Amino acid sequence: MCLWKNWSIQLFVLLGLIFQIILAVLGSRRKISSAKTIRFVIWASYPLGSYISTHALGKLTSVSLNKSEEEYDTELIVLLAPLTLLLLGNPDSITAYSMEDNWLGWRRVLNLIVTFPFVVWILVRSWKTSIRMILYFPMFVAGIIEYGETIWALYSAYDESTNMTPVTPGDFNEEKEMFFALLTRMNCQKVIPDQEIYFEAYYWFDCLKPHLLGRLKHPFFKLDRRCPINQYSPEDVFLITEMELGFTYGVLYTKAPVLYTKLGITLRVISYFNLLLTLGGFMGLFFDKFLRDPYVIYMFGLLIGVVLRETYQLLKLFNSDWVIIKITNHLENPMVLKFLQFLVKRSLKKERRSNRIWQFNFLDFCLSEKQPWHFKILKLFGKAEKFKRYWLKKSMQIPKYVKELLVKDMKKFEIKRDYRPFTKRGQWSLGAHESLDKLEWSIEMTFDRSIIIWHIATHVCYHSCHKNSNNKETSKLISDHMMFLLVHPQILSLTTAEITYHHTYTKLKTFLNKFAKENILKVLLAPDPGQECNSFEAVITKGWNVLEEARTLARELKSTKDTWQLVSSIWVGMLCFAAYNCQQYQHAKLLRQGGDIITHDAAFNE
Template sequence: MLVSAGGGLFLMERRRVMQIFPERVRKLWNVWELRVTVVLSLCLQVVLIIFGNRRKFTTRNWVRVVLWMAYLSADWIATVSLGILSQNQGDSPDANALITAFWAPFLLVHLGGPDTVTAYSLEDNELWLRHFLGLIVQVGVAFYIFLRSWTTHVLTFLALPIYVAGIVKYGERTWVLRSASNEQFRDSLLPPPDPGPDYVKFMEVYNSRKAQGLDVSYQTVIETPELHVVKGNTIPEAKLLHEAFFLFNMLKRLFASLILSFKIRQDCMSIVKFKSALDAFRIVEIELGLMYDVLYTKASVVYTRLGAFLRLVTFLSSLSALVAFWVMIDKHDYSKIDTYVSYLLLVGAIVLETYAVFLLIRTDWCLFWLSKQKNSLATFFYRVLTSSRLALISNKRWSESMGQFNLISVCLKDNPPPKHDLAMNFLFSIREMIERYRYKTLEIVSIQLKELVFKQLHSKSNTCQSSENFKKFCSRRGDYVLEINNCIDEFRWSVTDVELDHSILLWHVATNLCYYSDLQRLKEGDLDSKRKTGKSLSDYMMYILVWRPFMLPKGIGLTRYRDTCAEARRYFDKRRESIAIDNISQACMALLEVSTEISPSAVKGDRSKSALFDGCVLAKSLQSLETKEWWGRERKWEMICDVWVEILCYAACRCEWNVHAQQLRRGGELLTLVSLLMAHLGFSEQYQISQGHATVKFK
């Protein structure tokens, strides 16, 4: 009997477990088991198609948990159902066996999965060969069931179009997983092999001319390619969409870890450099949305002519089977419940196909295709879809938010219990995780922040004249801002003389102290956007350090964070004995009262990695800037914001692109958007071809 290993193990284990229950319960379960698993398989497909695409633009944990459970359960339930079906088929099938065999091709359709999710994570793409084996095995099981239940009854022939739809769906899924795997994705972007000019032929001509006494001098000519211009279209509003698709096709190489040429750098800069900050970020958002579709959905197949044809085939197959079942089948020959299940599977297949088409026409892929058509009907549909987009479905391409995590807020809570044994350690880790969730918040990425990031990158891009300059700016993490503000000597120790994670902790503590110190002196309404932006960036980078440490260069960031938290809790506990510390503002003012005449590192040595009181030293130095000539509170906060932007950009370009790709399924990260924006403006280590093609010519 052809059953998968998972399904076979389940069937054997099922027999053992069922022995525990009374005979009456076992008989009842045997009657309803197949019906329950088949309906459950359909329900899981509904969950997958609804939630499959939502994680692209949401950071809610419950969405990911529900999708994860449905993704893992869907294949297993469908496989088990096929195993039960194959086990129930006898040599002479009766009416009940005949109609249950009719359900087998629907399980193949379910194994093919919806268009909105093919892979839960990038690792699933690497398992495409396992899915290919599953395709062969499960199609074999379905064919076995078909043969065992073969009769001349019309119901047998009605299953054929569903078999076609199931094989198409399952084949699509396997092909998409293969296309999105690291090796295949990289190979698809490699250009054809280029041997260059014919060296042997050139030398033959050279020797021939030399033998004839002719001039044999030659020169090397470097080709200067022209800038690419994105062609216009009939819909002016679609210009950004066309530019995003052009950049997407070029910069998929980033995600495949391929090198880029200066020609690509020039083309990207010619498009993005003259955009506003909002348009530049919108282009990047469109690109990352497209990349999510390629890596985690059936986009690489569905949004092609072949994909559209296959979708029409699967829809018509389900529709024809439903009509034929309703018209040609005598419902009195079968039990009512089996008839209802059959109708549910048929209607469910059509509803899922219809909903998939609805989702398809709401995507940037469809809008891009419509905007390229040179007719009034396509223009009309484009305007209808874009005008009603907010009313029909979310047009968000990522979460548009950034995580916030404040170290001082976390440390104000009571001290965690000490660790004792293994059980206590486990309970402590669970409590610590829950506490971290309590203090993690989300904040919308503001327009001011986007403009601040784009302004700094645009300014640096204008000053770069060579690849070396671009690489130099990629290595800056606050020191360039301090240099142009003529205070690098005073603050060098907090940026270039320490590791990135240490620098983040220092500036996070200092930013909080400066923020709440100014808040004590000013009214809430008097705090300008620079202060709020600086505070948001500070909390975001601390969120990355604690929640996404794999996006930062390797270091001991979590050790420094834990040591800093331990020292802060100890200090706050001691201060509570004499002074009430009820909120973060009071805690920051208490920290500023600590005398830091002697360097904390001189007292603590290398035993503790805490950066708490080093941050206090930095905060006092920043506050003292206000007393200097040409300095003030506004300029101080402008410099703090610029330092944080430079740290953000440094971390963004140091993060591997496969890590960025993983974050797309969690709603996306601001760090990823900044990294792609930097690549568009020329800041990337993957730009390694610094000149055009060389051609040698005789003079």
């Protein structure tokens, strides 16, 4: 008990620092990785770091103080108060775990208003005439700056995501002139290859700003935004889109909109200088006690950890696409020019998104007999089937040919829709392949039904066709991804998706269990696979013969000329339709989960 009483506060502060270091290192990883382990660690560290630091600050208010001139234990314990304030300001890489944290920005302001007097009271309460007290001031300044930057960033994201200010043509013209002035200046110098890609990405981001609800889909910004897109290769188009989404992620979830300003840089330098001043002062005042007093050793290690965290963040600060944009106005300086050349070359090689696509094959799911050890336990609570959905999903690397076909078809759709809302999900493709009359029925039904029957038909055609082609593989890849999105109905914002899915799962599983796996394709291509009627069906699925419709569609597709060109184009159209009509909140959520190809499509088609 005596050990806990003497070291409990120090333990809480140490744990708070460890969680903050984890967030500083892994916080930015979630935009390029969908790994569950990383997401879990960040999910746990984000609230625990704040909770433990707040708890430590609370215990500091009740600690017994010794104001003896000879004793320095009080100074060491109370120095933890401003240090805890610094830890309560989140790392640069993660100011908000989710969009909801941005909406609670004003609550963080209230927390600061409450926390600040407590820290001041702890310092005043322990005040005594000692030279060691000077360590409080630089640490206190650094803590106020760190916490203030977090609130500033949260408020900035909240203010932009709720801004409904009307947009005028003058706003667009002003931003356009600024962009082309910088671009012209850069082209005249011709000293940094590929820098134009960064400007194009920032232009897409700055003109449309997908996180600004007031400017989203505004006609003034859509008219000119994609004009030069034809000059880029599909790989460059995806790279530009990834950069655009990176800027958006930075605004929504990090301190980027604060740090990459003159005031932000100035505050960061002041904060870092104050931390170095605290560390240097501590080493000078307690140098003779380093190897003798465990409190001194602990405090020295803690300060080293804080300084190392800030050093890491400072280095990461200059390794960003934001820097490439912000320092372009200073290219006349040879040192800046060399640094920019190095930065562009390095930046082009770094990973920006997960570049993976989630897959869920409905027929394989129905036929799968794999069951994890805890499946029977979940079955008792009615969660087995839902868990199995998530358990059997998989992800694949997005091949280059898929990106090429996506960009090719999206450019065609962009011309067809002429900047109007994306309301078509296959009519343009059917019309181009002269199949509108015989297949229009399959895309005029509700979107969830259409996805299911096209998914089953694509599966049947894929495994019954032995000729390989990029269109065939792309069709299968997007088909399985659209089915993955359907089993996550909140992404597609389909109110009937869950009911439609369960109806199809029940019918399909009952039907497939009657046959051996090797005969499934033959049965699905048979004249009439049949389907039992159920008087207890939901109203929205009553009378829907999913097997018959999927069989009819598969037969029609197999008899169509250029089958896989048509199927791949239909699936791209469905993906674009889903991306355009997906809620912006869901796109923002996907950004912090490694990204998704549906968000890329949305950024391209806005």
